[in-house]
Amino acid sequence: MLKEIYDNYGTIFEKELLDEIAAIGIFKEVPEGFKLIEIGEYIKSMPLLVSGAIKILREDADGDELLLYYLEKGETCSMTLTCCMANSKSEIRAIAELNTVLIMIPIQKMEEWTAKYKTWRNFVFDSYHKRVNELLLTVDSIAFQNMDERIINYLKEKSRINKDDTIHNTHQEIAYDLHSSRVVISRLLKKLEEMGKIKLHRNFIKIIDL
Amino acid sequence: MLKEIYDNYGTIFEKELLDEIAAIGIFKEVPEGFKLIEIGEYIKSMPLLVSGAIKILREDADGDELLLYYLEKGETCSMTLTCCMANSKSEIRAIAELNTVLIMIPIQKMEEWTAKYKTWRNFVFDSYHKRVNELLLTVDSIAFQNMDERIINYLKEKSRINKDDTIHNTHQEIAYDLHSSRVVISRLLKKLEEMGKIKLHRNFIKIIDL
DNA sequence: GAAGTACAGTAACTTTAGTTACATAGAACG
DNA sequence: CGTTCTATGTAACTAAAGTTACTGTACTTC
Numbered sequence: 001m002l003k004e005i006y007d008n009y010g011t012i013f014e015k016e017l018l019d020e021i022a023a024i025g026i027f028k029e030v031p032e033g034f035k036l037i038e039i040g041e042y043i044k045s046m047p048l049l050v051s052g053a054i055k056i057l058r059e060d061a062d063g064d065e066l067l068l069y070y071l072e073k074g075e076t077c078s079m080t081l082t083c084c085m086a087n088s089k090s091e092i093r094a095i096a097e098l099n100t101v102l103i104m105i106p107i108q109k110m111e112e113w114t115a116k117y118k119t120w121r122n123f124v125f126d127s128y129h130k131r132v133n134e135l136l137l138t139v140d141s142i143a144f145q146n147m148d149e150r151i152i153n154y155l156k157e158k159s160r161i162n163k164d165d166t167i168h169n170t171h172q173e174i175a176y177d178l179h180s181s182r183v184v185i186s187r188l189l190k191k192l193e194e195m196g197k198i199k200l201h202r203n204f205i206k207i208i209d210l
Numbered sequence: 211m212l213k214e215i216y217d218n219y220g221t222i223f224e225k226e227l228l229d230e231i232a233a234i235g236i237f238k239e240v241p242e243g244f245k246l247i248e249i250g251e252y253i254k255s256m257p258l259l260v261s262g263a264i265k266i267l268r269e270d271a272d273g274d275e276l277l278l279y280y281l282e283k284g285e286t287c288s289m290t291l292t293c294c295m296a297n298s299k300s301e302i303r304a305i306a307e308l309n310t311v312l313i314m315i316p317i318q319k320m321e322e323w324t325a326k327y328k329t330w331r332n333f334v335f336d337s338y339h340k341r342v343n344e345l346l347l348t349v350d351s352i353a354f355q356n357m358d359e360r361i362i363n364y365l366k367e368k369s370r371i372n373k374d375d376t377i378h379n380t381h382q383e384i385a386y387d388l389h390s391s392r393v394v395i396s397r398l399l400k401k402l403e404e405m406g407k408i409k410l411h412r413n414f415i416k417i418i419d420l
Numbered sequence: 421g422a423a424g425t426a427c428a429g430t431a432a433c434t435t436t437a438g439t440t441a442c443a444t445a446g447a448a449c450g
Numbered sequence: 451c452g453t454t455c456t457a458t459g460t461a462a463c464t465a466a467a468g469t470t471a472c473t474g475t476a477c478t479t480c
């Protein structure tokens with residue numbers, strides 16, 4: 001575990017803090033599709049990502065979903081942070097996008113480390129900064145873009161996160177993430193295929209040139 | 211100035227910090243419509259709201275606008291915070307919604323106070339928490355709601371912020387905030403009037419029962 | 421290999437929102 | 451009082467997205 005911590009956080013945290021993380025953090029490995037946080041849950045610990053990726057989803061009253069953004073290695077969930085500090089319920093759902101390795105930090109340490117370590121404070125602020133900017137990009141996407149552009153961005157981002165130019169999803173799954181319907185997604189994907197940007201198959205999509 | 215600081219922040223900050231704010235903060239009074247932050251600007255100080263309200267806007271590449279949320283007294287702009295910490299450009303525009311009184315804190319103090327005062331840290335984290343939740347509500351609104359529901363929410367929120375059940379805006383101005391077109395807004399407002407929820411006039415809208 | 425199931429393709433239609441164009445009405449101002 | 455400007459009303463149309471319904475096809479399972 002020590003190695004993973006040092007590899008991912010060695011350059012941003014001082015030795016003393018790294019040792020505390022190693023001593024207190026709980027190593028956790030979850031498979032793709034594992035639900036880490038559910039809407040309405042209270043959160044007792046904060047995840048530091050070591051490898052893999054996590055997707056963060058929003059849901060409305062009718063159960064309609066929307067993908068907000070992904071978390072990657074070296075990052076943490078600022079939503080979790082806010083929930084921990086305010087002792088409030090989670091506003092989002094977190095699902096492992098890949099097999100993912102995490103270090104869980106009990107929330108009791110948060111306050112202490114924030115007072116004690118400048119690098120921890122910077123990490124937390126930086127994390128907020130990134131997350132707010134991701135949320136703004138999500139707003140841009142749904143407010144200013146048409147569905148065809150949103151699909152292109154979705155495929156690009158998914159490919160980047162998975163380090164794979166084949167997207168292993170059904171049209172229905174994409175429709176859920178983009179909060180649209182399967183028929184609409186199939187239609188627009190077909191158009192992208194006709195334009196030579198992608199190649200459609202059963203259960204996967206090959207990116208040609210987006 | 212001391213009175214304003216104590217009235218608004220006396221219960222959340224300790225005396226020592228309040229004195230620092232009084233000594234260092236720059237009192238600023240801006241009229242309705244005053245532009246406080248422009249997209250792409252670097253930010254040198256952080257605003258604490260004493261009275262009034264500020265609206266936070268997002269803009270896309272084509273210059274299309276969207277209202278994100280309002281800031282009220284006792285709050286601060288977490289976007290400004292993130293920009294200060296990361297020394298990055300502003301992602302948003304901030305315009306005074308009302309005549310507004312602010313205390314500007316030079317960013318140099320941020321780091322120092324975050325290390326020194328627990329109440330300051332809590333204030334900053336709480337501010338992030340509120341802002342992220344406001345952004346999520348904005349996402350909900352544009353992702354899950356139709357324009358008629360969005361208009362209703364808009365009118366309600368505007369009325370609450372302005373403490374006035376008459377909305378002093380033209381249809382065009384509402385269209386800009388909601389990133390729609392004037393004709394669409396006029397059409398839907400007319401429908402709301404027919405339902406007896408509002409009464410339309412030239413340059414203002416009277417809320418009857420939303 | 422037959423039956424069942426999940427996925428994708430497509431047509432036809434509806435709904436919502438955006439666009440264009442023009443009419444009217446109130447305010448402002450000489 | 452007539453001219454001008456701005457705000458609003460409305461019709462007619464287009465575009466985008468969502469819905470319904472049915473098809474074919476590939477994979478699964480027995």
